[in-house]
Each structure stands twice: as C-alpha cells, then as structure tokens.
Amino acid sequence: MGITYRKIGKWMVMLVLLWISCEKTEGSHVVHMRLQETDSNVTLAVTSPALKAAYHFRPPNNWINDPNGPLYYKGYYHLFYQYNPKDAVWGNIVWAHSVSKDLINWIALKPAIEPSKPFDQYGCWSGSATILLDGTPAILYTGIIAKNDTDPNNILWTQVQNVAYPKNLSDPFLEEWDKPDYNPVIPIGPGVNGTAFRDPTTAWYSPEDKHWRVVVGSKWDLKGQALLYRSKDFKKWVKASHTLHATRGTGMWECPDFYPVSVKGLLGLDTSVKGKGVKHVLKVSLDLDRYEYYTIGTYDITRDRYTPDGTSKDNKHGLRYDYGNFYASKTFYDPEKKRRILWGWANETDTVPEDKNKRWAGVQLIPRTVWLDPSGKQLLQWPVEELNSLRGKQVSVTSKKVKPGDHLEVGGIQTAQADVEVTFDVSSLSNAEPFDPKYMYDAQAFCKIKGADVKGGVGPFGLYVLATADLQEKTAVFFRVFKSEDKHVVLMCNDPTQSTLAPSLAENKYKPTFAGYVDVDLTKSSSISLKTLLDHSVVESFGAGGKTVISSRVYPTLAQGDNARLFIFNNGAVDIKVTKLDAWELKKPLMNIGA
Ligand code: DQQ
Secondary structure (H helix, E strand, C coil): CCHHHHHCCHHHHHHHHHHHHHHCCCCCCCCCCCCCCCCCCCCCCCCCHHHCCCCCECCCCEEEEEEEEEEEECCEEEEEEEEECCCCCCCCCEEEEEEECCCCCEEEEEEEECCCCCCCCCCEEEEEEEECCCCCEEEEEEEEEECCCCCCCCCCEEEEEEEEEECCCCCCCCCCEECCCCCCCECCCCCCCCCCEECCCCCEEECCCCEEEEEEEEEECCEEEEEEEEECCCCCEEECCCCCEEECCCCCEEEEEEEEEECCCCCECCCCCCCCCEEEEEEEEECCCCEEEEEEEEEECCCCEEEECCCCCCCCCCECCCCCCCEEEEEEEECCCCEEEEEEEECCCCCHHHHHHHCEECEECCCEEEEECCCCCCEEEEECHHHHHHEEEEEEEEEEEECCCCEEECCCCCCCEEEEEEEEECCCCCCCEECCHHHCCCHHHHHHHCCCCCCCCEEEEEEEEEECCCCCCCEEEEEEEEECCCCEEEEEEEECCCCCCCHHHHHHCCCCCEEEEECCCCCCCCEEEEEEEEECCEEEEEECCCCEEEEEECCCCCCCHHHCEEEEEECCCCCEEEEEEEEEEECCCCECCCC
C-alpha cells in the first residue's frame, strides 16, 4: 500500500477501497485500479509547473473532480466542487467553494460542506443547488453513511441525500452552511440500491400541485435510472412510484442533469420552466465508460415522465456535450444574463505518481453557454463571453490557401495560453474518402485509424497546437470529410498521439484519440469553423460554432511556454482555404489564490 493510505485513517481507506472495487475510480476514462499506490520506477516527466492550467478553474493544488451546486446569488457566481485538501488523488472529499463576479476571476473561500454529521460522516459527494421560491439557496448533496461500522472489514456503505442551507442570507459569499439535524432528507428506501443512489439534481417546482421535484441517479442491475422524488417543503421527500426515465444497459447514472431549453433562441430558462416552446434535456454521466450522453425530449408533467424525442440514441451512442475528457457536468440558470451555463470536469490523463509529484490534478473546463440548435436535434455550446476579457495580443491570417502537405506556422504571439478561432473553406468535396458505416457510432475508433498524419482526400485539415517548431511534439485538432451513400460526413478529431515525448506517457499510457461527427452540410455552405482554447495542458475545441466539442489533456515536454507553436495543416489531397484566423494570447485571471 502506498504511504498515503497509512496517513488517511482506516475509515477513509475503507471508503477508497470500496470506491475502487465497486464503483471504479474517479479518473475520467482512466481506470487507476491502484488509486493511491506510488510506483517509484515511473519516469516523472510531465511534472513541469509550466503545464499547470492558467485560466481554467482549479485550486492552487491537489485533486478536484465534479463541479457541484453552481448558482448565482446577490451578484456572485458560486462554484462548489469535489476536492481533496490533502493530496492530488481522489479521497478526503469536501465541497470546496469559490466565488466570482465574472466566471473567470475566482476567489477561494473555505470549504462549504465537509463530513461532520452521522448523515455524511464518510463523505460529502456531489449534488446541486436550487433557489427556493423566496430566493433562499438550498443545496442537496449525497452523504455517505455506514450502516454498520463495528467491523471495518465488513462495512455496509449507503448513500443518502442531505440538504444544507446558508447560515447568513445577507452574505453574498454564502460562506457558512448549516446541515440541519433532520437530515438525511432522502434516506435509502425500499427497492433502491444503497451503493448506487447519488448526485441529486437541481429541483424544479410545479405551481400546479405546489410540489418540488428532484432526480437522484441510480441503477438497477444494468438499468440506469433517474429516481424521482417530490416534496412540498424541501424537507419531506416522497419517492414517485416510477422513474422520471430509465434506460437498459447503461449502468449507474451519475450526476444526472434535467433542465428546460427554449425551442427558439439563445436564452436559457429557469429549471422550473415548462410548457409551450420548451423542450427538456436529460444528461447522465455513465460510470460504466466514464462518458456522458444527453437526449432532448418532452417532459410530461401530468404523467411526470420524460420521453426522449428519438432524434438521437438513448444510450452510450447518444449525443455528448464533449467527445473528449469531460465528466460529471452540471448546468445552472444564470438569472443575471438569462443564460444556461454548463460546467464540466476534465481529469488528468497522466499517471497517478505524476499527479502526486506535481501536486495537482483536474480542472473545470471553461463554463459554456448552452442552448438548443435550431434543428431541435442537438445542443450548441460556446465559452461564456466573459472569457474574451482575457484576450491580449492578437494575430490574424486572412484568405490563405493551404495546399496538400502544408504546415503553416502562425507566429507573432505565444500560444501556450491562447484562444484561436479559424474558419476554413472547403470548396472541393469530390475527393472525399468513402465513409465506412461501421464507424457510425464510434467516431473515436474511426479517428484512431484516420489520425492527423494519415493522408486523406478532403482533410485531415486543422491546427497543430502545443507543437514544437520541428513538429516532433504536437496535438492535432482537425476535420476530415467522408462521403457516405447519401451525404458527406464530417469527422472532428483531437489526436494527441504525438503530444508528448515524456517516456511514461509515450510508452504505454493513456493518450486517447477523441472524436465526434459534426452535423453540417458542406454542400450547402463550404465553410466550417474551429475555436480552440489552449491552456498549457488543456486543449478545448469547439467545431462548427459549438456543434461538436472535444477537450483533452496533454503534457508536452518541449512545447511549453514560449516554445509552444501553432500551425495550420492540411494532409488531404485538395487545397483548403483559411478564410480567417484570429489568435489571441490570453491573460491569467485571478485563480483561487490563497486557497
Ligand atoms: N463523483 C462523486 C460522486 C459522483 C462521482 C464522488 C462522479 O458523487 O457520482 O466524488 O464523478
């Protein structure tokens, strides 16, 4: 056992063991089966402080995972998150707390919720905030309790749902939180799996029957479930006799999120809005493969059920907010700017020993405004407009032909911490490679064999980012166009296979190629855009105005700081044109200094 285990006390050890054995670990897509074990032989090659994210949300050090209970109150945005105050691996989890005026500059406060009471003694796990009818914020979160802790080798863990309220409503920082002694407000009940019962959503209110409703993630065998509870007073909750929704074969639904979107326009809606001109979104985080998917559908208040429209798959082949490293996401309604904002967590993809050595692990991706695409078939996402306040020195390229085999460097600014927006014009589609339908639901596998260096017809074309001048290190973000029987298929990829020379990662570690399809018709408009946010070890890319989003973590050893270069490339067989490229250096915001 690693040294950390000895330090953290027997109950925490048991909890960690339980987490590892029953629920997999917290690595988004990485299953670290020996979570806190240190392998002293590993080469610690990616520990450079220069790789630490500068403008993505993070505490100064240690482990973070899920964003929790985002809310807006008296002029401040609040973000809580799962945080280990003692180490850069999952464990000792508390609800850390930060506030911001603009979602970009953050002030760290003391943790809001920590294990302390019988109803959360062994863990304060994820949850959500609800603004009650009188304006009071309430947090519902999962508490871990032991049904029987007399024998540490045979503990029965159970998850329950608790409520917490601010102690001082006139404090805009909401620093102090009270956990009433009447908790848990939703104990484990008959027919509920006690180790698969967590992550309550924001509650919604129905004036028709004067009840609040909330969903808790669960599973029964392999059927993922959104368990539905109702309450008149936010204190006594009664389980509905049916689920809000459930899907066979999807496993545990972690961090469900259920919210309305307007059929038209960009404006967000309060979580309780329903009726005409409104669709609903149900997102779940699949513990089985550590990816998320969502459906768009109809919430029938009379039957109290959600039914997906059927325009996308209601399983792991469904739509994703982000086809990369993104998990445990959560939205909230921002009443100040009338928008719905999405937070999501990106874990590291280096090794646990490397995380322990560098002493930080995990970031929250840039909060994104989310709204319904005019087609009604998917959501669109874009970084919150406040991010633009970090823009500094800018370079632009206009109307530039990129010939097959070209790698054109975009110089003049540093691009390790930058925002790049480019629009490509693809006028000739006749060379598009044939589409192999077996990859219809596995863009990631397709991109693995059709990586950035594999020559194509129309593309691959896009950006090499965090690259060395000689391109021996580079991460490629690109498009590639195929022709299926009836239409052109656009694949968007993030290829990190040459992102690092670090031996521990280069040899055998996790460097997945991420990919998704982009729902555009290039025969109607030959133009396709890409926006990529670069933050040292974060590459967050938005294709076609936010239709397809891919985030990844990479650890260049040479392409750091001023040595990180940006290129436009085309490895296809036909010319591509860059209609316009703008790239900005991004400044460092205030980021939880002093936490
Ligand atoms: N992380 C939390 C759980 C949640 C999981 C524990 C998802 O509440 O299910 O840290 O990453």
